[in-house]
Amino acid sequence: MNTPRPSSSWLRLPALALCAALVGCAANVERPTAASQALQVPARAQSSVALVVRAANPEVAKSSDWQALRGAWRDAMAGAASAAGKQFQYLDAEPQTTPAGSTLVVVQVKDYRYLSTGARYGLGVMTGNAYVNADAAFYVGPGRTPVGTRSYSTSSSAWQGIFSAMTDKQLSSISSAMLKDIDGG
Template sequence: MKFVLLPITVTSMLLAGCAATVNTTTASAPPLKTSAASAKNIVLNLEGDPQHTAGEDWTKLKTAWQSGMKTAATEIGAGYAEQDDKPRATGRDGTVVAVHIKDYRYLGTGTRYGLGAFAGNAFVDANVSFIDARSGKLLGERAYNTSSSAWQGIFSAMTDKQVEALSREIVGELQKK
């Protein structure tokens, strides 16, 4: 009987350690001024401070955000697009999600699995402005962050998982009324 429970326990530990926890200012911030049209189309505008955008992992982080936001938008049946340069209105129903990366440490799957706890902590710290895509009017702002614990070793959330969790949280804000 002990040998039957061991694989179940190990599997549970593996799955539990992969989750990413998102911290946000949602509770203390005024509600977003959204409408039913806010969640029709989501436009990601990603930028960061120059020291971050010039980093060797910026492209990987950007790809993770594009994938995470596209998945989160698809899950709620919204259209998805990306926007470069300064955030701006598109003339269509939806929301421009302008993500400004304040700080991050990218850890990919290979690094995490190869080095475990020695890889250190992955984290993302971002400010997000929600902009009405039709008019360009600011709907509200939020701060989001997530981190992993190196002590979870190979089971802690890597950057991709953290960005997926952040994306779902951000898109979820557009569905609240």
């Protein structure tokens, strides 16, 4: 007895639906105050990046998930730097000088809502939206020569459901944008 095989077009429909849903996974970085000209980071300082993440005000640092956000940002920048072929160092405190041959990025988090991917998968849209709003100052060494500032923000949308970009993906996108800015892009 022959069993009818499903039409190949019926098999494509679920695959297309999955692809469409996954489009919401990426985080888009908004740069509300993007400077019109590129950062002036010398080539000698583009291969090594140091990152400091601090709160722009005491209320931000008092949040129960502040250390989780800092750790997630450290991991995101480490991954982005590795992918870009750059050396990376995370600093707990802001140094007085920047080592020669490196770029120091000092991030001041103005506001955020930390949501883990696990929370989104477990609670769905009831978890709300994740967002990050931060300013970054860029310095090159030797010494501490300022080369510019940038603002970065990103947010998720509950309508994207479990596929919306949570804090880890948002920080990865911001970190990649920072490295692009360092490279003059």
